[in-house]
Amino acid sequence: MNKNLKEITDWLSSVIGTQNFNLEPLREEASSRKYFRISTDEKNFVLVDNSENKEQAAKFLYSSKLLINSSVNIPKTYAFSEDLRFMLIQDLGEHTLDAPSDVDDKEILLKALKQLSLIYFCDQDILKSCTKNSLFEQTEAFSEFCLEQGCNENEIKALESLREQLVEDLLNQQFIPVHNDFERRNLMISRNELFVIDFQDLNVGPIGIDLASLLFEHDRDYPKELLEEVLSIHIRNSGLQIEADE
Template identity: 30%
Template sequence: MAERLAQLTQWVQTHWSETQSAFAAPEKLEVVSGDASFRRYFRARAGQDSYIAVDAPPDKENSHPFVEIGKRWYSAGVAVPQIIRADLELGFMLLEDFGDRLLLPALQTDRGSEPYQPALETLLQLQQIADTELPLYDDAVLKREMGLFDEWFLGRCLGLELSDWQATLAKLYQQLAERAQAQLQVPVHRDYHSRNLMLLEDGRLGVIDYQDALLGPITYDLVSLLRDSYIEWPDSVVEEWVESYRVALVDKGFAVPDAAAFLKDFYLMGMQRQLKVVGIFCRLWLRDGKAGYIKDIPRTFGYLQRAALRYPEFAQFSKALAALEPVLKLHPLLGLHFEGQR
């Protein structure tokens, strides 16, 4: 770790002139944060100028999509960080500094709809980009993501016998994948939520962590934003926002279905994402030692339960989820958070 940081610091100093800063290169970097990956972020500060230095070890992180997508979206007018310099063989990048103001605290302070408006407007802008270079969010990817639920949540976390779930989950995954692929396909960020959106000093909303973007279902990022694993809103409020966004899409010429069908697309797309996220949170905890995500599992699981209850075709799955509640409450770590969620 220390050796990588020393190398990154020297690399930033070597390429500092490309920032066009009037100040001398910084002698050291300040830790900003890590995230759910192996990337580490540092602030390179000199006088009044500040940039973000990224350490993304190439044996653990493929940064090519981040750079390529970032350049295309930046050119299209989306507020993603400008890439000043990137050396992908070393796994180092120097980026525009978006500051530290995430959208999440603003949502927690103001429980109205106003803080969401920039996020919805930015999403609408993003979905209008004609980014044909993005890979497809195809059947294999959709099902592989959902498979994290049975592998990491049911199997490794709860220790359940997966054979008891195979038929139910196979049917569910097929239903959700088909519905997702039947939607209009647009650029999808794939993690568009309050911790990946930043309030910038110039009033814009900054978009980060976009490197996994694909061409996929039009409701995916909308459900990622409005069914956020880190903050929750009443279903009635969410449904109003969904309909307002659908109307905005129609006004922009998107061929989206009527209100009821679009809302069902939203809920079923949410189920696909929530299956994935519950599995990812368990994997981050059990494999990567990142226990901070445990507390967010009950909220995400609750979204999944409520969506399954809405539609009769998921009755079998809904019943299976309800049967898990005693197991979850007795779990030595998850139980505390599930009790607090009730």
Template identity: 30%
Template sequence: MQSASDTPEVNVDQRQVSLRHWLEHTIQQPIESLNLIHCDASFRRYFRLKSEGQSYVVMDAPPEKENTELFLWVAHAFEKNKINVPAIYASDLDKGFVLLSDFGDRLLQHELTLDSVDKHYAQAINSIVQIQKCPQKAEYTFPSFNEKLYVDQFNLFRYWYLTQGLHLKLNLATNKLLEKLQNDLMRQGQSQPQCCVHQDFHSRNLLLCENGELGIIDFQDAVWGPVTYDITSLLRDCYIEWPIERVYAWLDHYQQRLLDEKMITETSKEQFQYWFDWVGLQRNLKNMGIFTRLALRDGKTQYLSNIPRVIRYAQYVCAKYPELAEFSNLFNEWTKQ
């Protein structure tokens, strides 16, 4: 007879068990299948639910790690402003479960080719403009991309990439240079027009739906921030790279859209590129820290393969502007392959 101590341990996913029980109670119809489809860079997981011939997506966001209320709030604000986000059928804030409509599996990242990219980026730019039309209202006021957020995001680069990833000991002079750069990046971001910003608008957060429209996900961190932030996320995507001439051509198209919509005043192309490049540098440095943290803290080492692309983006901007020369020299030394 096998004793209790001899019984093989079974790794039971208690949250998935709880999720299934919640769904059975919520939809009150047979569950044909419930399969994990995606784990993103946060602690959220997504499952595909099949029931009575219909397909749904279920979000599992542990409440001690993720703010589901914020997700629901932004989803409501975006939906009200005709932005194509998943419909919400049911939610439980205490458990961190949300039942959503299913946009399918066609990530924009995998749909982009040299022939299709112009069409899809035109769609994406339309979505960015629609997001930026979201007003600040009493019932939903987007948090400001304020000094604390700039500092916290820069410190992801300083702490996780430089000190934890590269094991650098930063001396007084280097810390002083980094503090100046942090302040310059914040000043450049805050000096341009501010609007509603998705804050992670890239090819892995856009899905090509059956009707040909783009579906937008992972929007819960939306803020009131720089007008070039989302276009930077799209055109200097951590997961796919394009020739710089095409990037600036798309940027010109985006700028003209904003002018046509009277969302910005007349601004030179050079000034708009300047805004775009500096916001891009701020985001690129942040993402270098995030990818390193995902690998070192969370064991998600697959994100490390994206860092060289992000480094190239940052190096391009640092070489372009003389005021970044001192940082550029250090950065090139730190990141030399």
């Protein structure tokens, strides 16, 4: 047994009170976090190993308290190590909603928007707020991609102008609590309830960021009529004083 695995099993045994469990690696993330499914005779859990980024674990735990207080569906946290390296959380299954699903798109979007409307009312007084620089940095990857594709100087200048205008438009939107990565890959359905995951970047930002992430995902092309319908329902039910053209 390697050192890393021994540290995991030692901590886990101390938490669940048994050494009789199976440990199965789960999906690889772009982040430094590692996930494992823990199966016992009575229950399944997910263990998160934050060995390379414990600051993210602190943000996750902090954000989870705010989301729970706002009645957002998120996985339960059962335990975490003193140094925040390990967390034991609720097992919601294997399939995020970016994978093929038996649930139709309208139902998924309405369930997701219901959770988003609850996120809006998290306690924003203790959340960090997006800045002009942080919003500009979020489009940096696209700029780098265009450079790699051999865009000429005039095209790059036009792109930079577009990025600046986009950020100005975002800064003029209403600022509220946002998930900051509200895509189907960060949504799961368990027992017919939709849950929000990977919420450690929760902060205060433009209202349109999460809506755009969900409704205009790069690999999906929802019918315009569906988008208008679910957005109208969301605005009516969210409790916010906004118009559809905002």
